[in-house]
Amino acid sequence: xxxxAPLLLAMLATPAISEGTRELGSHEHGVGELNxxxxxxxxxxxxxxxxxxxxxxxxxxxxxxxxxxxxxxxxTLSEPLTLFGLPAGAGCGxxxxxxxxxxxxxxxxxxxxxxxxxxxxxxxxxxxxEHAHDDDEHHDEEVAANxxxxxxxxxxxxxxxxxxxxxxxxxxxxxxxxxxxxxxxxTDAGAAAFEVERDAPTLDLSDIF
Amino acid sequence: xxxxxxARSLIARALTxxxxxxxxxxxxxxxxxxxxxxxGAKTSFANTISGTDLIVGAxxxxxxxLLYSVFRIxxxxxxxxxxxxxxxxxxxxxxxxxxxxxxxxxRQFRVMGTSTAFFEHxxxxxxxxxxxxxxxxxxxxxDAVIGYDVAKTLxxxxxxxxxxxxxxxxxxxxxxxxxxxxxxxxxxGTPVDRTVIVSMEAIEAIHVDWRGGSKIPGQTTFIETIRQxxxxxxxVTAALVGVSSPLQTFAVQRAINEYPEEPLLAIxxxxxxxxxxxxxxxxxxxxxxxxxxxxxxxxxxxxATLFSSLNERxxxxxxxxxxxxxxxxxxxxxxxxxxxxxxxxxxxGLGLVYAGLFIAQPAxxxxxxxxxxxxxxxxxxxxxMLAVIAAGAIVSLIPALRAYRLSLADGMTxxx
Numbered sequence: 001x002x003x004x005a006p007l008l009l010a011m012l013a014t015p016a017i018s019e020g021t022r023e024l025g026s027h028e029h030g031v032g033e034l035n036x037x038x039x040x041x042x043x044x045x046x047x048x049x050x051x052x053x054x055x056x057x058x059x060x061x062x063x064x065x066x067x068x069x070x071x072x073x074x075x076t077l078s079e080p081l082t083l084f085g086l087p088a089g090a091g092c093g094x095x096x097x098x099x100x101x102x103x104x105x106x107x108x109x110x111x112x113x114x115x116x117x118x119x120x121x122x123x124x125x126x127x128x129x130e131h132a133h134d135d136d137e138h139h140d141e142e143v144a145a146n147x148x149x150x151x152x153x154x155x156x157x158x159x160x161x162x163x164x165x166x167x168x169x170x171x172x173x174x175x176x177x178x179x180x181x182x183x184x185x186x187t188d189a190g191a192a193a194f195e196v197e198r199d200a201p202t203l204d205l206s207d208i209f
Numbered sequence: 210x211x212x213x214x215x216a217r218s219l220i221a222r223a224l225t226x227x228x229x230x231x232x233x234x235x236x237x238x239x240x241x242x243x244x245x246x247x248x249g250a251k252t253s254f255a256n257t258i259s260g261t262d263l264i265v266g267a268x269x270x271x272x273x274x275l276l277y278s279v280f281r282i283x284x285x286x287x288x289x290x291x292x293x294x295x296x297x298x299x300x301x302x303x304x305x306x307x308x309x310x311x312x313x314x315x316r317q318f319r320v321m322g323t324s325t326a327f328f329e330h331x332x333x334x335x336x337x338x339x340x341x342x343x344x345x346x347x348x349x350x351x352d353a354v355i356g357y358d359v360a361k362t363l364x365x366x367x368x369x370x371x372x373x374x375x376x377x378x379x380x381x382x383x384x385x386x387x388x389x390x391x392x393x394x395x396x397x398g399t400p401v402d403r404t405v406i407v408s409m410e411a412i413e414a415i416h417v418d419w420r421g422g423s424k425i426p427g428q429t430t431f432i433e434t435i436r437q438x439x440x441x442x443x444x445v446t447a448a449l450v451g452v453s454s455p456l457q458t459f460a461v462q463r464a465i466n467e468y469p470e471e472p473l474l475a476i477x478x479x480x481x482x483x484x485x486x487x488x489x490x491x492x493x494x495x496x497x498x499x500x501x502x503x504x505x506x507x508x509x510x511x512x513a514t515l516f517s518s519l520n521e522r523x524x525x526x527x528x529x530x531x532x533x534x535x536x537x538x539x540x541x542x543x544x545x546x547x548x549x550x551x552x553x554x555x556x557x558g559l560g561l562v563y564a565g566l567f568i569a570q571p572a573x574x575x576x577x578x579x580x581x582x583x584x585x586x587x588x589x590x591x592x593x594m595l596a597v598i599a600a601g602a603i604v605s606l607i608p609a610l611r612a613y614r615l616s617l618a619d620g621m622t623x624x625x
Contacts, residue, residue: 023467039455046459184480186458189335190259191479 030179051148053178085168091159099152169201233554236507238561260332266447268472275481278447288444302457322412344392352391356402398578410440515608543609551601555594
């Protein structure tokens with residue numbers, strides 16, 4: 001009975017703690033995602049790439065060198081036209097850019113906060129359990145923190161969107177660890193998906209536009 | 210000069226040459242026809258659903274969601290709660306949303322509950338809307354609109370009663386609440402042809418006396434009572450979504466995929482169709498390979514004819530040599546003849562394909578919903594024809610080289 005009590009308590013406490021849902025998106029090194037949406041003359045692009053592809057590491061930046069590398073990567077990612085070459089005839093100009101490094105751990109931190117607040121209302125008896133769970137969460141975080149992703153969003157205005165027949169991916173030259181980009185294109189006419197690989201870094205869009 | 214000679218020589222042997230031309234023409238026609246059907250099938254497939262930006266369902270795989278929501282193959286792993294559905298419907302980026310509820314059947318056909326907005330927003334073949342061949346869209350609770358194949362197979366017309374069965378393969382029927390056919394949809398070539406469409410409320414209504422998959426014994430709610438009940442659905446199987454601008458598509462998709470209250474999946478129909486085609490497209494490649502083999506066979510046939518003609522044309526070659534033609538001219542003549550034969554075959558084959566298209570196009574569209582556009586020959590077709598002519602030249606080289614060797618020594622002294 002003595003040994004059972006903590007176990008039981010732990011089980012009782014579980015529903016309260018797991019109220020926040022747990023999810024982890026898929027993450028494949030070497031493979032990034034590029035979404036392109038076109039509406040009239042506006043072209044929106046979003047890039048999701050694993051940290052491993054962009055800077056070669058996914059641990060939390062520790063040294064000044066790591067930080068510098070991340071800053072340099074973000075600066076590079078902030079110039080979409082040097083990464084994704086669009087036909088000159090399309091007359092595209094960048095109107096908005098945002099690039100950032102996002103770690104799965106960021107999400108967990110949030111949840112942890114909420115959970116802590118929840119626990120403040122709990123009795124002291126639960127304290128032992130709380131500790132146990134904190135350990136779990138730390139464990140989770142360590143696993144998750146191993147994966148980071150660069151997110152970038154671009155808005156472009158193209159005077160001749162019909163001329164967007166091809167994209168050349170200098171992206172692969174800039175980021176040596178990137179092997180593949182899964183590209184999805186959405187226009188008024190519908191959606192299409194492509195895979196662009198390092199070996200053939202061009203995308204023919206003439207069927208779409 | 211040599212061209213005229215080649216043409217004359219071919220005309221002189223009109224019958225055998227004609228046979229070879231016919232064989233090549235048929236093989237080219239088959240190849241181009243298969244190409245046409247292949248690309249037509251692919252477009253038809255890709256056009257099964259258009260105009261819909263996202264399909265939302267329980268989190269599973271994109272192909273599975275597409276299969277059960279659009280092709281009505283297989284079943285949903287989970288439903289989407291009505292609360293989530295309403296929440297998405299109220300998103301400002303969402304232009305329209307159409308619910309779909311599956312799970313019942315009529316004979317071998319699936320029954321789909323939806324709203325009348327389905328008829329407005331479901332598009333196929335680029336931007337074609339569903340058209341009714343007879344009757345009207347359902348406006349009563351127990352009205353059903355049936356697809357073309359349903360009407361044809363079961364011989365239904367507007368006004369006929371139909372009874373919906375519980376589940377997909379079950380003998381339990383919702384026989385207390387019979388439906389009435391209110392409309393028949395014209396042939397679309399999409400899975401809609403094989404679907405019975407009723408309203409969302411009707412799906413709720415036929416399940417009023419059912420709990421946990423079976424009928425509550427002895428309980429029958431009168432239709433009049435059902436009509437007065439609150440028939441708000443508690444769940445939908447999937448939903449078709451249109452966003453206000455393509456720029457919002459990915460944002461809405463992410464919002465749904467990361468929706469914390471319920472594990473859901475939003476897919477881009479075009480991308481999922483492409484993925485699915487990648488799976489079934491293997492058959493298409495096999496078909497292409499077979500038709501290539503037929504062209505190769507025709508070419509080998511031509512080579513055989515050329516070889517057998519060499520013997521009977523020995524004297525002809527000798528005369529040509531005597532008139533001062535060099536052995537190289539003999540070789541050129543044979544290759545040119547073969548190229549002319551192949552060219553005639555290719556052109557005739559192309560003609561056959563177009564003739565076939567003109568005759569069979571409406572019938573194929575009507576019977577299989579496969580629309581084969583009659584376009585002028587594209588670069589690809591011209592390339593195929595050129596390839597056939599080039600193949601003809603290459604194939605003829607072997608007998609031509611033999612003729613070349615023979616004509617060097619032989620022929621001047623006929624030993625017969």
